[in-house]
Amino acid sequence: MKFLYVVLIILSLSCHTKSIDSEPLIRKHPSQSNIKLSHIKFFQEVLPSLSKKKVILVTNPSGIGNNPEKLINKFKELNVQLVSLIGLEHGFFGLEEDFSSSPVTHDSTFSLPIYHIYKLKDDEIDKVVSEADTLIMDVQDMGMRCYTYLTVLKKLMDSAKGKPVQLIILDHINPGMELGARGDILKKGFENLAGEFPLLLFTGLTMGESANFYNSEYLNNKVNLKVVPVENYNRKMRFEKTGIPWSTPSPNLPTLETARNYFSLVLLEGINVSVGRGTQAPFIYFGAPWINDPESISNDMENIAQGDYYFQTVYFKPSFSKYKDKICRGLRLTLVNLDYDPIKLSYSLIKSIKDNYKSNFAWSGGPNRFMIDLLWGNDSFRKAIDNGLTYDEFYQQFSQREKEYKEKIEKYYLYK
Numbered sequence: 001m002k003f004l005y006v007v008l009i010i011l012s013l014s015c016h017t018k019s020i021d022s023e024p025l026i027r028k029h030p031s032q033s034n035i036k037l038s039h040i041k042f043f044q045e046v047l048p049s050l051s052k053k054k055v056i057l058v059t060n061p062s063g064i065g066n067n068p069e070k071l072i073n074k075f076k077e078l079n080v081q082l083v084s085l086i087g088l089e090h091g092f093f094g095l096e097e098d099f100s101s102s103p104v105t106h107d108s109t110f111s112l113p114i115y116h117i118y119k120l121k122d123d124e125i126d127k128v129v130s131e132a133d134t135l136i137m138d139v140q141d142m143g144m145r146c147y148t149y150l151t152v153l154k155k156l157m158d159s160a161k162g163k164p165v166q167l168i169i170l171d172h173i174n175p176g177m178e179l180g181a182r183g184d185i186l187k188k189g190f191e192n193l194a195g196e197f198p199l200l201l202f203t204g205l206t207m208g209e210s211a212n213f214y215n216s217e218y219l220n221n222k223v224n225l226k227v228v229p230v231e232n233y234n235r236k237m238r239f240e241k242t243g244i245p246w247s248t249p250s251p252n253l254p255t256l257e258t259a260r261n262y263f264s265l266v267l268l269e270g271i272n273v274s275v276g277r278g279t280q281a282p283f284i285y286f287g288a289p290w291i292n293d294p295e296s297i298s299n300d301m302e303n304i305a306q307g308d309y310y311f312q313t314v315y316f317k318p319s320f321s322k323y324k325d326k327i328c329r330g331l332r333l334t335l336v337n338l339d340y341d342p343i344k345l346s347y348s349l350i351k352s353i354k355d356n357y358k359s360n361f362a363w364s365g366g367p368n369r370f371m372i373d374l375l376w377g378n379d380s381f382r383k384a385i386d387n388g389l390t391y392d393e394f395y396q397q398f399s400q401r402e403k404e405y406k407e408k409i410e411k412y413y414l415y416k
Contacts, residue, residue, distance in 0.1 A: 035242050036231035038170040039064050039138065043074065046168060046228060050080045056132040058086040058152065062247040063138030063170060068109050083131055085114040086156070088139060089148045089250065117152055118193055122159070129159040135167045140249040141207045142259065143176030145186065146266060146375045149249070150197040153207060157214055157223050166224040171208035171414070173230055175239040175246075175259050180204045181406045182343055184398035186377035194374055200405050201343070201377060202263070205412065206230075213412045229414050238338065252282040259283075261333050264342035264349070267381070270372025271350055272362045274328050278318030285316045287330015289323060290360040291353075294331050300352040301345075304391075308340035309333060347381070347391045354385060 042064070055075070059065035075082050085107055087100060103119035106112075115128050129135065135156060141149050153169075160167050183201030197203070198218065203210055208227035215223045233242060239256070246256040253259045262283045268275050276285035287294065298311040311331040318324050354361045363382060364371040373379045384394040 034232050035244060037244065038172070038228040038230050041228055041231075042138075042168075042170050046226075047074060047080065048078055050134055051078050052081070053133040054081045054083045054131065055134045055136055056084050056086060056129070057082060058088070058135065058137040058156070059139055060088050060249065062140035062249040063172075065138070066247070072110065082110065082112060084112050084128065085110060086128075086135075086137075086152070087114045087116040088152060089118065117155055118148075122155075125155055125159045129156065129165060130163065132165055135160065135165060136170070137167065137207075138170035138172075139207075140172050140247050141174050142249070142253075142262065143174035143179075143203050143205065144263065144266070145183075145197050145199050145201050145203060145377065146194045148193055150199075150203070150207070150210060151193055151195065153211060154196050154214065157211065157219060157225075160224070161219050161222045164224075166226060167211070168226045168228065169208045169211050170228050171206050171230055173233055173239060173242060173244060174206060175256060176202055176263060177204075177206070177235060178238055178338070179263070179342065181409060182341075182402060184377055184380060185401055185405070190373055190378050192374045195377055199409075200402060201375075203409075204406065205409060206414065209409075209412050209414050212414075213409055216412070227414065233415050235413070235415050252277055254282075257284065257335075260335055260338065264340075264345040265333060267346040267372065267375055268350065270364055270370065270375050270382075271353065272322075272360075272364055273330070273353065274316075274318055274322045276316065276318070277321035278324060279316045281316070281332065285314050285328075285330060285332055287314065287316065287328040288360070289326050289328055290357065291329050293356075294329055296356045297349070297352045298331055300356070301348060304344065304348045308337040309335045309345065344391050344395075347385070347394060351385050351391075 057065075057071070064071060071082075074080075087105075100116040100119060102116065103124070104113050104115050107114045117125060120128070137153065137156065139149050141147060144150075156167065179202055181200045181202055181204030185200060186195055186198055197210065197214065199205070199210060199213070205213065208229060211225055211227060215221050215225050246259070248254050253262060258281070265275050265283045265286055268286055273286055273288045273291075276282040279285055291297075294311075294313050298313075301311060311333060313329070314332045315327060315329055317327050365374075370379070370382055372382045376382075380397055381394070384397065
């Protein structure tokens with residue numbers, strides 16, 4: 001009997017081992033797409049053509065900056081001279097929470113100066129750009145005007161206009177593509193680091209398409225622009241189905257879930273609540289120390305949500321940013337239907353917070369420069385809520401401009 005028991009154990013272990021060994025060590029992504037990312041063509045075809053050229057690199061770990069050693073070796077191998085780096089909002093390694101306090105620092109990995117474009121004046125950017133034959137920009141964007149990487153692109157294009165310098169953009173697919181162009185235009189006087197690009201709040205375009213749009217519509221095609229596209233992508237493909245892994249563009253968008261929630265919760269940065277910066281769930285949690293009944297807000301949102309998303313009560317304590325080291329009570333946003341209207345969610349949510357907490361609620365900034373105005377692109381969002389308008393009434397204010405822009409940008413599509 002004991003012998004039989006031992007045999008059974010051995011057979012069991014044998015079967016179990018066989019089942020493990022039969023599994024592939026590396027599983028394929030469930031996507032069946034054959035998408036070819038832009039950096040593949042860049043290393044195979046574009047970079048070799050830049051031999052003996054002076055290059056400035058604009059990237060971070062969401063692009064080719066995820067492997068600086070490979071870049072250094074490839075540039076040396078192909079005799080491409082890297083002269084400097086352009087620093088994005090979160091630094092070359094994408095780890096910084098705040099803008100650099102200095103206009104230029106020294107990068108020890110590349111042993112090169114890194115210019116922090118947010119700290120440079122236009123004539124200083126001109127001087128930096130003039131030192132190169134080629135600018136290479138490769139970074140994951142969000143498809144929103146208020147995401148600062150588009151502002152960097154505009155500043156570089158303005159500087160490169162009419163100069164003997166080529167701007168090469170390695171294009172990315174952003175998770176906002178399927179939402180299309182939405183929102184209102186940027187009005188004069190509301191330009192800022194969180195929004196200078198003359199597109200709707202949701203651009204409906206990739207960074208490469210945005211560059212083509214701006215070059216044609218505003219710069220008379222005077223920028224020597226080359227966009228390296230993503231191959232085999234079409235606009236009907238949801239990001240999750242492309243097989244493209246999420247590459248974190250900043251510390252506060254570590255996952256695709258946070259990126260999708262960002263579309264609606266970013267406008268809450270225009271009011272006096274935390275959006276979870278400094279917690280394990282940025283742009284998933286939101287709240288404030290003075291919110292004592294978050295269910296009053298989630299109850300307001302039930303009819304609006306229509307099953308597209310739901311909220312759960314949470315407590316959190318940010319380690320930095322707004323309400324640092326203070327216990328906040330609020331809600332966690334979970335999306336169910338990715339085809340939801342993020343602007344309607346933002347508007348309704350802020351309106352509910354204001355209606356439920358009149359004595360505590362405040363617009364950030366002001367009195368002459370409110371943050372919500374800079375994010376939205378004009379003051380209509382704030383004024384509509386202050387005047388008690390429903391979302392439908394507010395939408396009618398910009399719906400025609402939205403429609404016209406959607407039609408205008410179609411000719412700049414690189415992907416059908």
